[in-house]
Amino acid sequence: MLSHLECARCGREHDANAVQNLCHSCASPLLARYDLLRVARPTSENSLWRYRDVLPVFNPDPAFSLGEGMTPLVPLRRIGAALDANIIMKDESLVPTGSFKARGAAVGVAKAKELGIKGIKMPTNGNAGAAWALYAARAGLRSVIAMPQDAPLITREEVAASGAELRIVPGTIADAAKALADVDLFDASTLREPYRIEGKKTMGYEIVEQLGWRVPDVIVYPTGGGVGLIGIYKALQEMRELGWISEKLPRLVAVQATGCAPIVRAFVEGAEESTFWEGAHTGAFGINVPKPLGDFIILEALRQTNGTAVAVTDEQIEADRAECARLEGVFLCPEGAATLSAVRELRKDGWLQPTDEVVVLNTGAGIKYPGIRL
Numbered sequence: 001m002l003s004h005l006e007c008a009r010c011g012r013e014h015d016a017n018a019v020q021n022l023c024h025s026c027a028s029p030l031l032a033r034y035d036l037l038r039v040a041r042p043t044s045e046n047s048l049w050r051y052r053d054v055l056p057v058f059n060p061d062p063a064f065s066l067g068e069g070m071t072p073l074v075p076l077r078r079i080g081a082a083l084d085a086n087i088i089m090k091d092e093s094l095v096p097t098g099s100f101k102a103r104g105a106a107v108g109v110a111k112a113k114e115l116g117i118k119g120i121k122m123p124t125n126g127n128a129g130a131a132w133a134l135y136a137a138r139a140g141l142r143s144v145i146a147m148p149q150d151a152p153l154i155t156r157e158e159v160a161a162s163g164a165e166l167r168i169v170p171g172t173i174a175d176a177a178k179a180l181a182d183v184d185l186f187d188a189s190t191l192r193e194p195y196r197i198e199g200k201k202t203m204g205y206e207i208v209e210q211l212g213w214r215v216p217d218v219i220v221y222p223t224g225g226g227v228g229l230i231g232i233y234k235a236l237q238e239m240r241e242l243g244w245i246s247e248k249l250p251r252l253v254a255v256q257a258t259g260c261a262p263i264v265r266a267f268v269e270g271a272e273e274s275t276f277w278e279g280a281h282t283g284a285f286g287i288n289v290p291k292p293l294g295d296f297i298i299l300e301a302l303r304q305t306n307g308t309a310v311a312v313t314d315e316q317i318e319a320d321r322a323e324c325a326r327l328e329g330v331f332l333c334p335e336g337a338a339t340l341s342a343v344r345e346l347r348k349d350g351w352l353q354p355t356d357e358v359v360v361l362n363t364g365a366g367i368k369y370p371g372i373r374l
Contacts, residue, residue, distance in 0.1 A: 001038045002056045005030040005194050008297050016056065019115050021192050029191040029294050031234065032056045032198050036242055042209065046070050048103055048202040054238055056198050057110045064138065066096035068106045069202055073210045073359070078327040084354050085343050088216070090207060092363050093333065097158065099364030100200065100228060101131035107199030108188060109135040119143060120188040123176035125224065125285045126155035127364055132188060133164035144183045146176040151285055154368045172280050174290055190225035191293045197231045204235025207359055208245055215250045217356040220342050222335035222363055223254035223263055223309075224289035226298040233301035250359075252307035254298060255342040257282035257314060262291055263298055267309035272296055283314050284334035286363065308351060312341035320344065321366070333369060336362030 005014040009028035014020050020030055034054055042050040048069030049060050071094050080087040092100035109132065112120060119142030122132055129145040136143040145159045146167040159166045169179045177189060187193065208215055215236070221229040229252060239245045254263050259282040262274035274295040282288050292298060302309055321337035324330050332340075339360035346352040 001035045001053060002032055002058070003035045004033050006033050007031075008294070019117060019186065020194060021187055029297070030194040032194055034238070036238065039242060042205070048106065048199060048206075051202055051205050054205075055107055055202075056195050057107065057114055059114070060110060064110055065106065066102070066138070068095045068102045068199075070206060071095060073207065074330070076324070076328050076330070076360075079324050079340065082323070082327065083340070083344055083347055085347050085352060086355065086357050087340075087343060088357065088359050089330065089336075090203060090359055090361050091330075092203070092361065093336075093365035097127070097131040097134055098368050099127035099131065099333070100203065100361070101128040101364075102135070103199035103202055104128070104196035104227065105131035105135040105199070108132070108193060108196040109139050109141065111195040112186060112188070112193075113139045113141065117141065117186045119185040121145070121180045121183045121185040122188045123147065123173050123180060124151070124155075125173050125288060126151040127286060127368070128190070130155040130158035130162075133159045133162035136164065137162040142185065144180065144185060146179040148172055148176055148285075152369055154370070172288060172290055190227055197227050197234065199231075200228045201231030201235040201238075203228060203361070204232035205239065207232075208236075208239060213244060215245055215248065216359045218251045218253060218307075218352065218358045220253040220255060220339040220358060220360045222284070222287050222338045222361065223256055223298065224287040224292070224335075226254065226263070226292045226294050228361065228363065229254055229301060230294055230297050233297075233305070249305045252301050252305045253342060253346070254302055254307070254309040255338045256287055256309065256311050257284050257317070257338065258311045259314065260288050260290060261311040262289075263295060264309040264311045266295065266299055267302060272299060274299075284317055284338055286333070286335040287338065308346070310342045310345050312338055312345060316341040316344070325366075330362070331366030332362050333364035333366050335364065336360070336366075
């Protein structure tokens, strides 16, 4: 059961019954904390709400859910053989709105409504804005969404169809954020509200439950804002404290594009946080984030799990996306394909062994990117 919010940097506690954004002391992200002694095992619901005791919504409305969560783990045997790796894909293309962003939106919007928030604003690279706009519409909330002009057209159409106000701006997601300065609504942008991460952490719970309550050796995650990776790390920590898994955690891998790799650079340099990546560019729009707000948490997750960070080229992402479709019949989103490119690189340098059980995240549906050339 939700007990309070805690600053990820300074540890200050905040009231979970009040509307909160960043820490009042150091302006860092807040993390939801629970009374784990009161947590029961998952329910029989076929959605992320099966983990309701470690979610922040006190009285989830079943009518609000669109069936988000409980996506399959799919072995990728043929491409695994081609890469000499043991690969399983967590396929998030099957959730509502066509991407894993629906998890964060479902929980974040439900909590916003529970707290009495009337509307939200957020910058986005596409899929998050689409998900939050559609879930906001379902909850009867107003939304204003800003996205870069190069964001996928389909995500623009999803936002427009929801009735949200859509602002298209040149540049990156950082420029989109500036375009919302005049909007007086709750800021639901990445890690500036505490509950998106709670929806996304359910990917971690599902992976472990679907593997029979054991962890894989490695989890490979495409990392832009990094909320999914932080969420999986948080889920693993909670499950370890609950006694649902052993002390050993999977090694976490953050994947970025060579055109925008602030986390990779910081990891290699041994830094505690990243620096702004000038001239950020990649066709994998979801990971085109020049400086994640939660960079210090991402880096902690990588180091605490003996993980790593790797940058891959757009050309390799496109090649692996095509190869996966040919060999597996799976049409990945570009960010999902980047995880296969990372496996390729990590096998090449020996960081991954052929016997390692590797879970890769396909974070969205390939059909949301028609005609894209990276």
